[in-house]
Amino acid sequence: MSFEPVPQRPPHLSQTGPQTGIAGAESARSARGALTISSLDKSFTISGTARKVLDGINLTVRPGEFVSIVGASGCGKSTLLRLIVGLDDEYTGEIRLDGERVATTSLDRGIVFQDHRLFPWMTLEQNVELALLNTDVPKSRRAQIVADHIALVNLTGFEKAYPHQLSGGMAQRAAIARALVTEPKLLLLDEPLGALDALTRVHVQNELQRIWMQQRSTMVMVTHDVEEALYLGDRVIVMTPHPGRIRRIVDVDLPHPRDRRSPVLHRLKDEILAELTAAPTDTTDDARGNLVLLPTREDR
Amino acid sequence: MATAPASFLPSGSRRPGFKLGPLPQALVPPLALFAVWQLACLTGLFPEQVLVPPSTVARTLARLAASGELERDVGVSLRRLLVGFGAGALTGLAFGAATALSRWTEAALWPLFLLLWQVPVIAFLPVLVLFFGIDETFKITIVALATFFPVALATFDGIKSVPRAWFEVAQVYRTRLPDLLWRILVPATVPAILTGLRVAITRAWVVLVAGELLAADSGIGQLMETGRQLFQIDVVLAGVITSGVIGFLLDRCARALEARATRWKDA
Numbered sequence: 080m081s082f083e084p085v086p087q088r089p090p091h092l093s094q095t096g097p098q099t100g101i102a103g104a105e106s107a108r109s110a111r112g113a114l115t116i117s118s119l120d121k122s123f124t125i126s127g128t129a130r131k132v133l134d135g136i137n138l139t140v141r142p143g144e145f146v147s148i149v150g151a152s153g154c155g156k157s158t159l160l161r162l163i164v165g166l167d168d169e170y171t172g173e174i175r176l177d178g179e180r181v182a183t184t185s186l187d188r189g190i191v192f193q194d195h196r197l198f199p200w201m202t203l204e205q206n207v208e209l210a211l212l213n214t215d216v217p218k219s220r221r222a223q224i225v226a227d228h229i230a231l232v233n234l235t236g237f238e239k240a241y242p243h244q245l246s247g248g249m250a251q252r253a254a255i256a257r258a259l260v261t262e263p264k265l266l267l268l269d270e271p272l273g274a275l276d277a278l279t280r281v282h283v284q285n286e287l288q289r290i291w292m293q294q295r296s297t298m299v300m301v302t303h304d305v306e307e308a309l310y311l312g313d314r315v316i317v318m319t320p321h322p323g324r325i326r327r328i329v330d331v332d333l334p335h336p337r338d339r340r341s342p343v344l345h346r347l348k349d350e351i352l353a354e355l356t357a358a359p360t361d362t363t364d365d366a367r368g369n370l371v372l373l374p375t376r377e378d379r
Numbered sequence: 380m381a382t383a384p385a386s387f388l389p390s391g392s393r394r395p396g397f398k399l400g401p402l403p404q405a406l407v408p409p410l411a412l413f414a415v416w417q418l419a420c421l422t423g424l425f426p427e428q429v430l431v432p433p434s435t436v437a438r439t440l441a442r443l444a445a446s447g448e449l450e451r452d453v454g455v456s457l458r459r460l461l462v463g464f465g466a467g468a469l470t471g472l473a474f475g476a477a478t479a480l481s482r483w484t485e486a487a488l489w490p491l492f493l494l495l496w497q498v499p500v501i502a503f504l505p506v507l508v509l510f511f512g513i514d515e516t517f518k519i520t521i522v523a524l525a526t527f528f529p530v531a532l533a534t535f536d537g538i539k540s541v542p543r544a545w546f547e548v549a550q551v552y553r554t555r556l557p558d559l560l561w562r563i564l565v566p567a568t569v570p571a572i573l574t575g576l577r578v579a580i581t582r583a584w585v586v587l588v589a590g591e592l593l594a595a596d597s598g599i600g601q602l603m604e605t606g607r608q609l610f611q612i613d614v615v616l617a618g619v620i621t622s623g624v625i626g627f628l629l630d631r632c633a634r635a636l637e638a639r640a641t642r643w644k645d646a
Contacts, residue, residue: 166547184550196548200566200643209562213553241643261552 112264112297114140119172131322132158143295147312149305155323156301160267164190189263193270195254197242204238207257228256248279268300292335305351309344317351431613439613456598463522464583471527475534500525500586513594525586526579533575537568570641577633581626588622
């Protein structure tokens with residue numbers, strides 16, 4: 080497998096037509112992975128009372144785009160991903176992928192969870208292959224496709240390793256391989272690096288950028304790390320909680336691969352952080368209230 | 380990754396619990412016990428008929444083994460254990476799975492199960508004797524009963540504790556029901572069920588020996604009971620040691636199997 084950033088998909092899954100060179104790939108790509116969300120509302124009923132977690136979400140993601148979503152916990156960003164992937168389909172409004180309304184799960188939409196969710200009794204290879212069980216991919220070709228995707232996430236040599244034998248970063252890369260092996264039009268990433276230590280995080284961020292440049296599927300990543308969101312995203316969606324709303328959409332007009340030291344990224348980071356921390360929402364008020372109370376408790 | 384992958388592969392990893400475990404220090408307490416026992420006999424504090432010295436028990440054991448008596452009785456008991464355990468394990472598995480997989484059956488059957496589970500199996504013996512007499516059916520039934528409860532409980536808990544997250548993964552990849560069952564649900568519940576089977580087989584063995592003591596014409600328990608009636612305490616103690624050793628070996632074998640089947644758990 081070549082590691083140069085050529086936006087071409089391995090042709091093992093059904094494609095719209097025969098691909099001839101870059102132009103063919105371009106046209107195939109433009110037909111894949113366009114996500115449209117319009118006036119999406121979602122409520123949970125907690126002990127009798129309905130609580131709105133997502134309120135009037137409108138968002139269009141272009142095919143092949145990398146979109147990051149940041150926001151404080153409770154802004155419904157993970158709920159949004161669960162709705163898009165189809166694990167939860169109680170909502171009002173519309174979610175469409177390439178024009179088709181989302182109902183239940185589909186192999187067109189992959190997801191990587193915060194916990195890698197690899198099955199501990201399966202080797203890395205078997206875990207990745209599990210995703211292909213219910214596909215048209217001929218059995219004779221599966222091994223090669225699995226090997227290609229393990230190579231894509233730089234885990235060649237660990238095919239026979241069990242999840243407990245992998246480090247946190249390796250397990251998360253394995254989960255990415257499993258999610259990509261079905262060639263989904265859209266890959267959702269739900270705080271995929273949230274459980275990793277700072278150094279591993281940076282490493283897997285670089286890997287993720289390389290994989291996305293090589294793969295060019297549409298990716299939507301939820302994170303609470305503004306820097307990570309900016310480093311990877313073509314656009315960053317800033318959400319505020321209670322109820323979850325889109326507050327701002329930031330265009331990150333920098334080519335990939337990016338330089339972490341870029342002044343643009345740092346300026347945007349300060350702006351977004353200011354936006355997130357200045358927002359006078361219920362929770363921050365509560366938090367402040369608690370903070371004021373604490374010293375008086377200590378005085379007693 | 381530049382690390383040598385070989386070091387991560389399971390081939391070289393140890394298999395805990397696979398050895399039978401007779402470390403040198405494990406032999407000290409039993410040997411000390413035998414020594415104290417032998418010394419107590421030498422003091423003559425107890426009548427010889429009541430406290431038989433271990434040397435005599437060992438001789439009796441050798442005699443019983445040589446005559447083929449021991450082999451026959453142990454064989455009979457183990458056959459009962461095998462048949463009863465098989466029947467109890469299968470029904471326990473089926474019952475546990477059926478109750479865990481449906482809300483309706485759980486609500487209907489589980490409370491009664493939990494109530495009966497609190498009753499010691501031995502307490503059923505008099506009633507079972509009335510129903511089945513003291514023939515093979517009786518002994519196999521008590522073994523099956525002693526097996527059924529721990530296996531059903533372990534199966535139920537095993538299935539109930541499969542994380543929701545794993546079902547979600549299956550949902551995302553549109554895994555078909557047979558694959559979901561064989562590749563996810565079964566491996567996820569196997570560790571719990573194996574623990575249940577291990578608890579069950581040792582428990583079943585204890586109950587079987589007790590049942591044979593009460594009512595039987597053959598088997599290791601009957602050997603002990605006959606010895607008691609003829610006041611051959613050496614025969615009784617030979618039976619005690621034999622049943623203890625067999626129970627111990629059953630447990631070790633079950634543990635080894637368990638460790639082997641859940642090798643992927645080793646951290």
